Amino acid sequence: MKRPRRAVPRPPRPVTIRARILVGVLVLLAAGLIGNSIASALTLRAYLEHRAENALRDAGDRIHETLAQGPRTVRSGQIAALVAPVLGITVIGPDGEVAEQAGDGVPDEINDLTAGRLDQVVTVEDHPTVPDLIVRRIPTTGLTVITPTGVVQASAVILTVRTDVDRVTVTDFISRQSASVAVTLVAASVTALLILEFGLRPLKRMADAAGAIASGARQERLPTYGRRSETDRLAVAVNDAFDVQTRAEDNIRSFAADASHELRTPLSTISGWLDLYHQGGLTDPADLDRALERVDGEVGRMRLLVEELSLLARLDAGRPLESDHVDLRRLAADVVEDARVVAPDRTVRLHAPALVQVTGDGPRLQQILNNLIGNAIQHNPAGTTIDVSLHEAHGTAVVRVSDDGPGIAPQDLRRVFDRFWRAEASRSGARGGSGLGLSIVQAVVHAHHGTVEVTSPPGGGTTVTVALPLPSPQDRPPVPDGTL
Incomplete structure (x- = not known):
């Protein structure tokens, strides 16, 4: 019996930046449009409701003001002009029954719904035989209404404003807003796609260039357009x-x-x-x-x-060096003394008038001096004078090794710290050295958070200047007695 093969799940499709931006923009736009439409619909509905209530109150106030001036006799056709712009007027006779209606009439059930609720704005909704409306029953003692069927002593007038029409208006507004939102989102999607296609074109070109570099085109570079974007x-x-x-x-x-x-x-x-x-x-x-x-x-x-x-x-790996108090003047004196023995045909002089102490790795700092003085001896002819000076300046200990030899060509100065590089045309090493001396000097100086510089003026001579940070005054060891 063969085992059913398991379905291999498909890897998820990558989500591009274009898709993320497009979805984000459309979500924000849809939220803004829908929120604005909802707020507009609620505002319109509240406005229509308040307008109807205000119309009822204003009409009722006019009736009260008119009757307060004395009894009035009006024809049924004149009542609508008295209470305009109310849509419906129902005249209640002295027996409590409907005697006359003017304007937008409503069923007689409104008489029972408003009985006993004088001068109150009543909202009628979801009634089986009465449309949605708001009403106000106003007592009208002293009002006589002449109707086609006779004269009626009105006991009350019921003013009505239908609200179902307003709800139709709000519903129509919502449908129109929904259509407008849909059209706007479609137009925004097309516009955003065009904008993203144009705006992300530099990123696509950058991705293509990066792919070419990854494929082995080491000289390929990402395109730039000089727009500072x-x-x-x-x-x-x-x-x-x-x-x-x-x-x-x-x-x-x-x-x-x-x-x-x-x-x-x-x-x-x-x-x-x-x-x-x-x-x-x-x-x-x-x-x-x-x-x-x-x-x-x-x-x-x-x-x-x-x-x-x-x-x-x-x-290069950044391994920490030893950190001790080091007397640079003593190290320089030892190295200079050794150099005088090794190269008696060179004049090696030390200029260190004051004690200079730093914090660092003593053997490595001595190696700096050995390499600098050794280079000056090795690469200069007999009779060359080599000066080693030591002093403090601007919070640093400055070690300067200079000679009056032929110097270094300007085109070679920028390569003096390259590993295995020597100024000689021949790489046979006949003049000694592996080409790592100044590279080690630079690495050790940088490990001590210092700087090193090589200068060689056109007239001849070479000077190597090393600057090492001095310890803070509280970290300096006490000066031995009798030491300047």
Whole structure:
């Protein structure tokens, strides 16, 4: 027996922005139109009811005023002129029976419905033989009515205003309003669709461009129209994000290529010496010692490169550094002293007249000084003077390393912080260095919330300026005795 196949539920259809906006606009418009129609219908109904009641009261007041002046004798045809614009008048004789009717007559049952309710406005609704109306029974002592059948001493006059006509008017008004609302909603839907089709066209083009970028067109960008509209601002922001992503991808590719290149050279050297050994070309102990020395040197280069890459990775990941009180003047003095020993053919001078203390990672700050002074020594000829100055300015500790060497070409200044980049045309590394020195300096300085800048005027010489924030006065350690 085969099991019944389960129906695979269809994925919900996506709700577009156009549909959401259209539904929202139509709901708001319908709510406004319907609310306005209901308010108008209620206002019209209340107006008609108040108008009828006011007509009854005004007519009754005129009758009272007329009879207050003395007995009156009128013909039946004149009563309508006396109480106009009331629609119906019923004259009640002295025996309490209907004697005469004028205007819009009503059934005789109105006499019984209003008996005993003098000068009261009575509303009659849903009566089986009497139409919907409002009535007022007015006592008329002293009023004589001449009718075609004789003379009647009227005991009361019943004034009536039919309200069923007003209700028909309100019903007709509601039906007309409903038709108007329907027509308006249809016209608004068509108009809104046209407006949305035109207004959302930039978003559709942006979506197409984004789809092209996702498909691999890395140079494609979202269109802009220079109108400073919301869509233009969105397109510019997304384009900037794509540009950043593209640069990041290019940097990753370049980084991978540069790292593999830097590792390939020592690996090739090590592999060459090992092949020579396996082929029996290093039988002489002196040659074997020289080979091991070269292999050890290349291993040291690789170890240094891996350590530098590891440090950059930690700094890029935002891992916190040590935070201790660091005496920059002592660090600078140690580094300058080491540089004088390593490069006796260079003049390295320290200018640090006062104690400068910051909060940070001591070994990393010392690495900054080592890299800056090491670069100045490595990339300048013998006899170059290197000046290291240290002072405080505007809440920052300023470290400046300058030299009077040939300087850096203007087109190269913007790339000095790029990883694995060196100003030499050759990438063989014959002059030493992996091209990560200034990159590490920049990363460490930024990790300490500082800034670094390299300047090289056309006349020669290079200056690297590092600014590190000083701790607040209450966070500074006490100055040792005898220290300026």
